[in-house]
Amino acid sequence: MENNEQHIILKTKNLSIGYVSKKAQTVIASGINIELHQGELVGLVGANGIGKSTLLRTLTKVQNPIKGQVFINNKPLEKQSALDLAKILSLVLTEKLISKNLSVFELVALGRQPYTNWVGNLTSEDIFIVNQALEQTHIEDIKHKKCFELSDGQLQKVMIARALSQDTNLIILDEPTTHLDMYHKAYILKLLKKLAKETGKTILFSSHEIDLAIQLCDSMIVMTKGHVEIDQPCNLIQSGAFEKLFPKDLIAFDETTGSFRIKK
Ligand SMILES: Nc1ncnc2c1ncn2[C@@H]1O[C@H](COP(=O)(O)OP(=O)(O)OP(=O)(O)O)[C@@H](O)[C@H]1O
Structure with missing residues (x-):
């Protein structure tokens, strides 16, 4: 497969993410094994509160992993200085x-x-x-x-x-389409796609725009309770990954259109 031959920019090995306080350790997700390749547009999706921002913060050294490791350009993240990292990775937050x-x-x-x-x-x-x-x-x-x-x-x-x-070779964006209208959501995501293709940068973004991400992304990371999966959107549709995103009472994923529909 073409993607696997491309240079791996970011990789995680058995990563667990979460929060540690004086009293307790809260694991948000574990066993995360993902690879991002050069020139790929990768969308990260999952329900509210599932851990998307926590994962992005861990991948960018804003917070430490609970367990496991993150590698950027094959080098462990903990061994990269802030200045080295700033030349490899740029982070766009919505704050x-x-x-x-x-x-x-x-x-x-x-x-x-x-x-x-x-x-x-x-x-x-x-x-x-x-x-x-x-x-x-x-x-x-x-x-x-x-x-x-x-x-x-x-x-x-x-x-x-x-x-x-x-x-930088890698750009990571946390919810770049929040507060935008439908046109501008599509505009921003198409712009990211174009930039990934034209500049060879790897762009990872989190989003609630699952339908748009399915249409535009080379790969997607789907976070559900207890499971983090990465694959091409068509494979994720086939394996039923999107159906597991939300409770089935209100909305259902339509495999033929690659979008969610309200149950009437
Ligand atoms: N600083 C923190 N300390 C402890 N727990 C936190 C902290 N920040 C977030 N959490 C918890 O971690 C879990 C994941 O939150 P996170 O913000 O990563 O989810 P998300 O998928 O980005 O959500 P959303 O789509 O609503 O932005 C939530 O249960 C949240 O309450």
């Missing part, structure tokens, strides 16, 4: 931006931080890469606007541009 006073250009330029000197001076190469990221996300026309003046959809594109200007 409110603290730096909304910056212009779009300035915010996208923050992606160059791992490469700039301590005062953050941009070289002509940095400026070229920032402009390229603005172009790739089609936001050149708003580059002088302040971020607080932007709509949610525009801001989402700015955050993706910032990740692109960081120039």
Whole structure:
């Protein structure tokens, strides 16, 4: 199979994710074995509270695994310094931006931080890469606007541009389509697909847009209680993975259309 011959960017080995407090350890999911290949668009889906953000935070060293290991470019995550990691992996979170006073250009330029000197001076190469990221996300026309003046959809594109200007082989986004209308959800996910194909970057995103992800992703990670599965969408449809996502009383997965339907 073509994908398996491609370079593995990220891999987990028997990973358990969760939270540790003074009193107890809560395992959210365990036995996670996934591989992400170069140039793939990978969607992570699962019901509310199943552990998608926890998994993304563990894959990006924001929190530690309970057990097992994460490898990026074959090197254990715990052995990578913050600066090394910033050159391999960019992370786009949906939390409110603290730096909304910056212009779009300035915010996208923050992606160059791992490469700039301590005062953050941009070289002509940095400026070229920032402009390229603005172009790739089609936001050149708003580059002088302040971020607080932007709509949610525009801001989402700015955050993706910032990740692109960081120039990493791997981009991870936590719910990049939240608060967007149907058109802009499709727009953002198609943009991610195009970027993965054209730039060879591996892009992993979590989403509740299961129908769109099925249509666009090369692979999908499906999280259900006690099980995390990764495969191509068509194989996941055949194995009935999407049917296990939600209780069956309200909605059912239609294999022929690859979408969920309300039970009447
Ligand atoms: N800081 C934390 N400490 C302890 N438990 C947490 C913490 N953050 C999240 N959890 C718990 O971990 C579980 C998984 O949460 P997580 O946010 O990863 O789910 P999710 O799949 O991203 O959900 P959603 O789709 O609603 O965003 C939930 O039961 C949640 O309550």
